[in-house]
Amino acid sequence: MLRVMVVGGGAREHTLVWKLLQSNRVAEVFVAPGNAGTAAIARNLDISPTDLDALSQAAKDNEIGLAVIGPEAPLSRGIVDILRDLGIPAFGPTGDAALIESSKVFAKRLMHKYGIPCARDAIFSSFDEARDYVKKQALPVIIKADGLAAGKGAIVAQSTEEALSALSDIMEARIFGDAGNQVLVEECLVGQETSLIAFTDGKTVVPMIPARDYKRAFDQDLGPNTGGMGCYSPPSFSDHELTNMLTKTILEPVVQAMAREGKLYKGVLYAGLMLTSDGPKVLEFNARFGDPETQVQIPLLKSDLVDIMLAVIDGTLDQTQVEWSDDACVGVVMASGGYPGSYKTGLPITGLDKVDSDLLIFHAGTGAEGEKICTAGGRVLTVVATGKSVAEAREKVYQNLSLIHFEGCYYRKDIAAEEE
Ligand code: AMP
Ligand code: GLY
Numbered sequence: 359m360l361r362v363m364v365v366g367g368g369a370r371e372h373t374l375v376w377k378l379l380q381s382n383r384v385a386e387v388f389v390a391p392g393n394a395g396t397a398a399i400a401r402n403l404d405i406s407p408t409d410l411d412a413l414s415q416a417a418k419d420n421e422i423g424l425a426v427i428g429p430e431a432p433l434s435r436g437i438v439d440i441l442r443d444l445g446i447p448a449f450g451p452t453g454d455a456a457l458i459e460s461s462k463v464f465a466k467r468l469m470h471k472y473g474i475p476c477a478r479d480a481i482f483s484s485f486d487e488a489r490d491y492v493k494k495q496a497l498p499v500i501i502k503a504d505g506l507a508a509g510k511g512a513i514v515a516q517s518t519e520e521a522l523s524a525l526s527d528i529m530e531a532r533i534f535g536d537a538g539n540q541v542l543v544e545e546c547l548v549g550q551e552t553s554l555i556a557f558t559d560g561k562t563v564v565p566m567i568p569a570r571d572y573k574r575a576f577d578q579d580l581g582p583n584t585g586g587m588g589c590y591s592p593p594s595f596s597d598h599e600l601t602n603m604l605t606k607t608i609l610e611p612v613v614q615a616m617a618r619e620g621k622l623y624k625g626v627l628y629a630g631l632m633l634t635s636d637g638p639k640v641l642e643f644n645a646r647f648g649d650p651e652t653q654v655q656i657p658l659l660k661s662d663l664v665d666i667m668l669a670v671i672d673g674t675l676d677q678t679q680v681e682w683s684d685d686a687c688v689g690v691v692m693a694s695g696g697y698p699g700s701y702k703t704g705l706p707i708t709g710l711d712k713v714d715s716d717l718l719i720f721h722a723g724t725g726a727e728g729e730k731i732c733t734a735g736g737r738v739l740t741v742v743a744t745g746k747s748v749a750e751a752r753e754k755v756y757q758n759l760s761l762i763h764f765e766g767c768y769y770r771k772d773i774a775a776e777e778e
Contacts, residue, residue, distance in 0.1 A: 366428025395721025505537025695766025
């Protein structure tokens with residue numbers, strides 16, 4: 359029996375903990391740092407996901423037999439390498455392999471070298487050169503900081519002024535610190551945006567069921583970009599044929615390219631894609647599970663997640679079953695008033711005990727204050743329902759959402775509305 363440690367504290371990690379506990383190979387799950395939702399089903403450890411020393415000490419002390427890394431920051435800093443050197447199986451790419459997310463310049467150079475379709479770009483480390491180049495580009499133009507910037511590093515500039523101000527913020531004011539040492543200036547791709555997320559052991563690529571997420575804060579895709587306000591699976595525009603085509607033309611060549619570069623990629627590989635009139639092109643890669651995609655994908659996974667993760671680590675994914683349910687899943691994020699800007703925390707959440715028993719509530723920014731569960735972050739909960747169809751799951755989730763409340767809470771009313 360395994361003792362498992364999950365690193366991270368969002369609804370994505372709560373979902374992974376919930377699923378891992380369903381495996382009959384798991385004795386106990388620890389979460390660093392977790393939230394009030396994970397505290398109810400597992401053991402939270404008061405450790406930051408970027409405190410690599412404390413994480414590896416906790417993994418040793420608790421005799422962890424499988425570590426699962428949620429967020430990109432510990433992956434890019436090499437937590438998987440550290441744990442592996444201690445003999446602890448860790449799910450996720452090594453620091454070198456995580457460069458596919460943590461350096462957009464690395465990812466673009468890799469794609470150009472191996473002929474993987476993506477936007478035309480130019481790379482700059484000098485502000486003056488970037489400025490001169492940007493002035494000559496067609497609009498809109500895309501400006502991207504090279505490094506990790508908590509999802510805020512890509513700016514779609516509608517005017518030259520906006521592009522120059524983004525360049526100046528990144529390269530002169532250095533709002534993302536060293537992540538802005540280099541910038542990418544990209545052509546703007548037009549088309550339907552989609553993502554493809556897969557398990558890979560560095561050789562075999564097994565796509566997950568497709569999911570559509572919603573990045574903007576408000577209905578009809580208005581308002582500022584967020585970490586994600588909701589998600590559903592499967593979207594009707596994304597069938598098996600498209601998934602297989604994207605796996606063959608994008609994900610498999612990328613995984614082979616990483617192996618050839620000496621950066622064997624194991625874990626979850628997430629490709630953000632634009633389906634253009636010229637064919638699919640890559641917008642970005644993430645080196646991890648999606649959030650909120652995980653909250654609607656993992657409840658549809660019929661197979662044992664521990665089996666899949668250990669097969670990824672051992673390189674035996676080709677011999678492992680990854681089966682998905684035919685049901686549909688809709689997840690809606692309840693956020694604090696003001697998010698993604700500033701917001702209050704410590705507000706009591708009511709109604710969690712009133713919802714249907716088959717509803718899934720995955721916690722993100724929550725904490726316990728005495729007996730009460732209170733808000734502790736911007737995205738507070740992902741409320742998830744499954745059903746025979748997306749429409750059925752959608753109806754169920756919205757009926758229940760109105761029962762949960764905290765001061766100032768808001769959520770989008772149009773998640774999965776296009777499937778009605
Ligand atoms: P990224 O962080 O690279 O995924 O960019 C964030 C978002 O910016 C994407 O989800 C797209 O909506 C948009 N984006 C990024 N690159 C491009 C591009 N070359 N053309 C059009 N939109 C883009
Ligand atoms: N939902 C987008 C992401 O996880 O990056």
